[in-house]
Every structure is written in C-alpha cells, then in structure tokens.
Amino acid sequence: MIALDDAAWGAPWRHIRVSEKLLLSMGLVLTALIAPAWPAAPLVALASVVATLGPARIPIRTLATGFAAPLVFILIGSISVAFIVGRAPAEAWFRFGPLSLTTASALNGLQLFARSTAGTLAILLLATTTPMVDLLGWARQRGVPGPLVEVASLIYRLLFVLLDTALAMHVAQVARLGDAPAGPKPFKRRMNTAANTMGTLLVRSWDRAARLTDGLAARGIDGDLITLPRRMPASPRFLAAVGALLGGIWLLTIGWTVLS
Missing domain, CATH: 1.10.287 (Helix Hairpins)
Structure with a gap:
C-alpha cells in the first residue's frame, strides 16, 4: 500500500486530470469485460503493463508488488470455476476424486483468469498514477x-x-x-x-x-472538510492517445473475431 501511494505521488502523470486517467483505466476495464476474451483480455493486459512501465514510468517492482495479492485471489477464483465438483460429466478429460475438468469448464476458468488479470492491471494503472487524495477530490466535485x-x-x-x-x-x-x-x-x-x-x-x-x-x-466541525482542488489543464494529446489505444484494441479484437 505504501509503495503504491509513493508511486502515485511521484508519478509523471500527476499533472494529468483524474477524469482523463479514469477514462483510460475504466475504458480498459470495460474492454476486458465486454469484448471477447480472446484477444481482448491479453491486449488489455499488455497495454496496461506497457503504459504503466513506459509513459507512466512506474517501477516494475512496484507493479509486481501491487499485483501479487490480487493474483492469488484471481488464481483461486479461476481454479474454482475450471473444476467441476461432484459427478463427472461424460465429456470430462480429467478426473481426480470428486473433481473433474471438461474443455468448456477449463475454457471458462481460463477466460476468467484472462479477464480478471487484464482488469486488475488496468486498475493498477490508475492506482499507481493517481493519489487517493486526487480521486476523493474528483469524487466530491462530481x-x-x-x-x-x-x-x-x-x-x-x-x-x-x-x-x-x-x-x-x-x-x-x-x-x-x-x-x-x-x-x-x-x-x-x-x-x-x-x-x-x-x-x-x-x-x-x-x-x-x-x-x-x-x-x-x-473544533466545531459538523460539515465537510473542504480542501482546495488542484487545477490541471486538459491534455488533448493524452485523450487522443487513449482513444487510439482503445480503438486499436477493439479493431484488433473485431478483426480477430471475424477472421476466426
């Protein structure tokens, strides 16, 4: 938690508006959830990692530290979806006691892992570049x-x-x-x-x-503790890059789906 907070306060993207960074992060998350898992989820994960380590200049150790704990829950959830408990179906190709695997269940677990990993990396892109104080101030303004x-x-x-x-x-x-x-x-x-x-x-x-x-x-405080928000100018280049990135992922996903 301290590593993520320190990275957010010192990130080069601190001068970018919170709404613009939210557009990038939430756009990647929605793409990972809505678009077909293949190849949208790997593309979202790759884009999130490249943006975090590249333009945002977040150390890879900080990203790995923030991703370690969610990865455990993602693995547990994916394994629980992949395995069937109880009577094994006829099409099961793996059986071990009450546990079994089918092609469909294994694909479901793999898709859950891919979507969850991509969405988590997209959220970490926001967490490592935006301090919580800025997020709370943005929420108050909205x-x-x-x-x-x-x-x-x-x-x-x-x-x-x-x-x-x-x-x-x-x-x-x-x-x-x-x-x-x-x-x-x-x-x-x-x-x-x-x-x-x-x-x-x-x-x-x-x-x-x-x-x-x-x-x-x-101190007689019975209302809100108002703080002065930071005024940051709009970043047309950043918005254009966000639009190009999300549009490119969707075009590649649609092209892959059509060709396959």
Whole structure:
C-alpha cells in the first residue's frame, strides 16, 4: 500500500486530470469485460503493463508488488470455476476424486483468469498514477455526498497510522523473542502472539477513531472538510492517445473475431 501511494505521488502523470486517467483505466476495464476474451483480455493486459512501465514510468517492482495479492485471489477464483465438483460429466478429460475438468469448464476458468488479470492491471494503472487524495477530490466535485467522501478519506489516512502501529508492535515483539520458535509448541506460541497483536491493534484503532471524532467535535466541525482542488489543464494529446489505444484494441479484437 505504501509503495503504491509513493508511486502515485511521484508519478509523471500527476499533472494529468483524474477524469482523463479514469477514462483510460475504466475504458480498459470495460474492454476486458465486454469484448471477447480472446484477444481482448491479453491486449488489455499488455497495454496496461506497457503504459504503466513506459509513459507512466512506474517501477516494475512496484507493479509486481501491487499485483501479487490480487493474483492469488484471481488464481483461486479461476481454479474454482475450471473444476467441476461432484459427478463427472461424460465429456470430462480429467478426473481426480470428486473433481473433474471438461474443455468448456477449463475454457471458462481460463477466460476468467484472462479477464480478471487484464482488469486488475488496468486498475493498477490508475492506482499507481493517481493519489487517493486526487480521486476523493474528483469524487466530491462530481457530486458524491460529502459524508461518504469524508469517511473514505479518514479511513484511508487511518490505515497508514494503523500500519505504522502494527509494524512498531511487530518490532517490539521480535525484540522480546515473541516469534522465536522456542518451546515445545512454537506454532501455538506464534498464534498467541499474533492474536495478542490483533487484539491490541483493534483497541488502539478504536481509541484513535474516538480521538479523531472528539477532535472534530472540539473544533466545531459538523460539515465537510473542504480542501482546495488542484487545477490541471486538459491534455488533448493524452485523450487522443487513449482513444487510439482503445480503438486499436477493439479493431484488433473485431478483426480477430471475424477472421476466426
């Protein structure tokens, strides 16, 4: 989370309007969802990676770090769709206990993997080039209710405070050999340590939230916390590039579908 946030604040695309970057990212996501999976999903994934590493100049390590966790959920979901649980159909070409695979189920799982990967990479293109502050400001300008924006902003800021607290608690436990594999039951000891950490972190997060509420009430703030938005000029070249990229993907997809 910290790596993505740092990359967004220092990205060369920071001067580009949020709406224009949303047009690119959401256009790629919709293309991955609506267009035929082959070859639209691989083309969207390739375009997202090239745009992130190329013009946006995001380090490949940052992109890999942000994609690692979603990839686990994508794999789990794709495998669960690909395998059939229960009585194996007659056309199944793989059987292992109650699990079986057919050509149709395997293609469904593969399509889910391709679309999910492409959509996630398109979202990461937006996440690594646009700070959350800019997204929340854009949402406020577009008429999203102020209380929703404020709750999202406070939770976003509180996440970094809790992350810092959790890291400090982990360092303190390591210094006290809280995670050392000593004793007859090292796994149980580590689970107890993790449970104590989570309990303490929950109490501290509740206390921090209560102090934030008291601070706002003491200052007499009962409305929105308005911040000055950044005024950024339109980028005709960027919009033209977005249109060319999305149009090229759709043309290649339609051509592939017609020829096949």
